[in-house]
Amino acid sequence: MSDSEPVVLVVEDQKDLAETYYLWLRDDYSVTVAGDGDEALEKLDEDVDVVLLDRMMPGLSGREVLEEIQARGIDCRVAMVTAVDPDFDILEMGFDAYLSKPVMRDQLTQTVEKLLERRAYDALLQEYYSLVEKAATLQASKNQSELEASEEYSDLLERIEQHHEELSETLGGIEDDDDFIAAIRELSDVERN
Amino acid sequence: MSNETEHVYDLSGVLGGEALSGVRPGTSILLSGPSMTGKDALLFEFLAHGVGRGESGIILTTEGEGEDTLREIESYTPDADPSLLAAIDCRARSGRETEHLDSGAVVYRVVDPSDLTGIGINITTHLDRIRSSNATACRMGLTSLSTMVRYSDRETVFKFCHVLLQRLESAGFIGLCTLNSEAHDDQTVQVLKQAFDANIEFREHDGDRQVRVLGIGSQPSEWQTLG
Numbered sequence: 570m571s572d573s574e575p576v577v578l579v580v581e582d583q584k585d586l587a588e589t590y591y592l593w594l595r596d597d598y599s600v601t602v603a604g605d606g607d608e609a610l611e612k613l614d615e616d617v618d619v620v621l622l623d624r625m626m627p628g629l630s631g632r633e634v635l636e637e638i639q640a641r642g643i644d645c646r647v648a649m650v651t652a653v654d655p656d657f658d659i660l661e662m663g664f665d666a667y668l669s670k671p672v673m674r675d676q677l678t679q680t681v682e683k684l685l686e687r688r689a690y691d692a693l694l695q696e697y698y699s700l701v702e703k704a705a706t707l708q709a710s711k712n713q714s715e716l717e718a719s720e721e722y723s724d725l726l727e728r729i730e731q732h733h734e735e736l737s738e739t740l741g742g743i744e745d746d747d748d749f750i751a752a753i754r755e756l757s758d759v760e761r762n
Numbered sequence: 763m764s765n766e767t768e769h770v771y772d773l774s775g776v777l778g779g780e781a782l783s784g785v786r787p788g789t790s791i792l793l794s795g796p797s798m799t800g801k802d803a804l805l806f807e808f809l810a811h812g813v814g815r816g817e818s819g820i821i822l823t824t825e826g827e828g829e830d831t832l833r834e835i836e837s838y839t840p841d842a843d844p845s846l847l848a849a850i851d852c853r854a855r856s857g858r859e860t861e862h863l864d865s866g867a868v869v870y871r872v873v874d875p876s877d878l879t880g881i882g883i884n885i886t887t888h889l890d891r892i893r894s895s896n897a898t899a900c901r902m903g904l905t906s907l908s909t910m911v912r913y914s915d916r917e918t919v920f921k922f923c924h925v926l927l928q929r930l931e932s933a934g935f936i937g938l939c940t941l942n943s944e945a946h947d948d949q950t951v952q953v954l955k956q957a958f959d960a961n962i963e964f965r966e967h968d969g970d971r972q973v974r975v976l977g978i979g980s981q982p983s984e985w986q987t988l989g
Contacts, residue, residue, distance in 0.1 A: 661879055661883070694921055694924065694925075697924070698917055698920055698921060701920065701953055701956045702917075702949075702953055704952075704956070705949045705950075705952035705953040705956065706949055708948075708949075708952045709947070709948035709949040709952055729956070736924070736928070737928070741932065742928045742931060742932045743925060743928045743929045743932060744932040746886045746889070746890075749882060749885075749886060749925065749929045750879065750882050750883060750886060752925045753878050753879055753881075753882035753922065753925055753926075754878075754879045754882070756878055756918050756921050756922055756925070757876075757877075757878050757879055757918075
């Protein structure tokens with residue numbers, strides 16, 4: 570993730586809705602709007618952090634756009650905007666969240682924030698694992714007194730502790746079932762890629 | 763962490779010793795040691811003991827059959843309410859299956875241990891069930907991490923443990939997982955240990971099976987012989 574504003578791609582065929590979402594989000598994010606699935610794929614690149622994807626559109630469906638995002642291996646989070654209330658199936662399909670129409674302003678901004686937070690969680694978990702693995706390598710190759718004398722080792726332990734705390738704070742330590750499933754699904758996705 | 767009244771988990775009925783009498787909610791414990799040292803039996807006893815105290819229990823078995831596993835757990839606590847229990851096994855023929863047993867227990871099935879999303883959804887379903895029942899405490903068992911590593915890799919299993927144990931921690935539940943320490947290199951064992959708060963180590967010593975507890979209390983407990 571870059572230090573600049575996160576990029577949100579809004580894919581919505583109803584112009585007035587697309588405009589509304591744009592106005593709600595533009596203060597905090599860099600927002601791009603696409604009027605259908607094909608335009609979405611044109612505007613989709615590595616810079617996109619979050620996609621808001623309407624389920625029912627003329628041309629490519631939300632599902633098809635999602636499949637293309639996955640096929641291209643673009644690391645963004647995708648919220649589906651739908652008229653019906655779906656179940657966990659939606660999360661399993663690969664969507665990271667869903668919004669039921671009509672979408673309220675608070676819902677929209679909270680969902681985008683949540684998805685960015687999940688992304689931060691996944692990145693943090695990856696760093697945490699790397700540190701734990703490094704520490705384990707030292708533990709497996711050095712004896713206790715060598716470990717105690719090693720500055721590298723004590724530094725690693727400190728960073729592991731910091732990451733552990735940060736992970737506990739991100740997503741409230743995963744208090745919510747959707748976050749839990751999304752975090753686990755992310756592990757399987759990484760494995761498949 | 764749970765904001766509700768702190769339910770303290772008493773695991774001492776199984777192993778004895780002070781270390782395990784007041785385990786705080788959210789604690790995760792790794793049961794590690796060579797094969798055939800009694801890790802599964804102890805894990806099942808921990809779950810049974812919880813059910814005997816009115817806590818809920820869920821067991822994920824990567825190799826065993828769900829209903830058999832539940833029967834084994836129930837055998838340690840014949841008077842307890844079996845409907846507090848659920849199992850997830852990895853023997854679904856296709857997709858995911860849910861079976862409600864006559865005892866009131868539930869068996870969830872996924873196709874194999876690499877279906878982490880399916881496992882996660884089943885755990886969530888059980889957590890929902892707990893919320894809607896009277897049980898406010900739960901022990902979750904997982905046997906074994908070694909099989910999970912074989913189906914994916916240690917990085918994925920480490921992260922899975924971390925995410926799962928964080929979920930259990932915020933619900934105020936206890937997580938207990940087994941690891942066959944002979945099945946992996948030292949580094950893998952070290953990595954997986956890091957995902958847990960505490961460790962019960964198993965060993966074979968002079969023909970006896972022994973365990974000790976590390977990470978609960980400031981000192982490791984003495985080795986004690988299993989009956």
